[in-house]
Amino acid sequence: MTEQPYHHGKLREALLERAMETLEEVGVDGLSLRQLARDVNVSHGAPAKHFRDKQALIDALAMAGFELMNSRIQTASEAGGSLRERFVGVAKAYVGFALAHPALLTVMYSTKHHPGSSTELRNTGGQGIEIAQAMIVEAQEAGELAPGDPATLAMVCFVSLHGAALLAAGKHLEGIPVSDAIAATTDTLWAGMAAGVPAAQSR
Structure with a gap:
């Protein structure tokens, strides 16, 4: 050789x-x-x-996975369009990454939440939610979303989209196209976060 x-x-x-x-x-x-x-x-x-050793390789894979995912989410969050369109773009970026790398996604989160995980990995692993949280704050300040704790709302968005991504990756959406699932999830999330904003203000 x-x-x-x-x-x-x-x-x-x-x-x-x-x-x-x-x-x-x-x-x-x-x-x-x-x-x-x-x-x-x-x-x-x-x-x-x-x-x-192999564990060091797995740790490095988790870090590389989060860096790649964060880059895609960041790019989507900075794209043109309305705040809602950017929110949908971030959702598509996350679910798209999950579908392309289902095994890596599992390794990323299991490694991040392992008791021995590094501070660097935990911080990098949380950047995606921080991006979503910043977008929610921006939308609240613009009057498009109602007041509420951005950290909690960002986590709810993550839980919902992560669940949709896992179901899609496992082909458990019962025939619903992934694009439709993302659209329905983001519509529901946005409507829930916007509840309480006067109609004239939210347009």
Whole structure:
């Protein structure tokens, strides 16, 4: 086997990229540092320079997953359009990520909530909800949403969309298209958060 030369930092990226693919193909139990080394064509000991063991690899996968997801959510939150359209965009970004990476999503949250998780991972794992919370505050200040605790409302939105994403990933939506499920969920959430805003003001 001719080993693939990697510049500094590139091997770690290649290993993580292949690990994400493997995770979706065979699950977390199928992850192996030796197999990853074979897959990216390096010596079996090369991954140890970046991941001391399988748990370190899983921790890194969780971090990389949250960073990727947060980037997509942030981009959606900053897109053009009304506040409601941006809210729907964030929902689509989250559910889309969940559908594309269901096994990774499970690893992300299980690792984040593990007693031994790092402060960095917990903080990174909470950024998505913080983005949603900031959007809710913006909409409240604009008079489009009624007063209410933004942190609680953001968590309710997350719970609802996470549930929809898991059902969609498991093909348990009973024939309802994912786009319809997202639309119904976001319509319900927005209407609930806007309740109490005078009709003339909410338009």
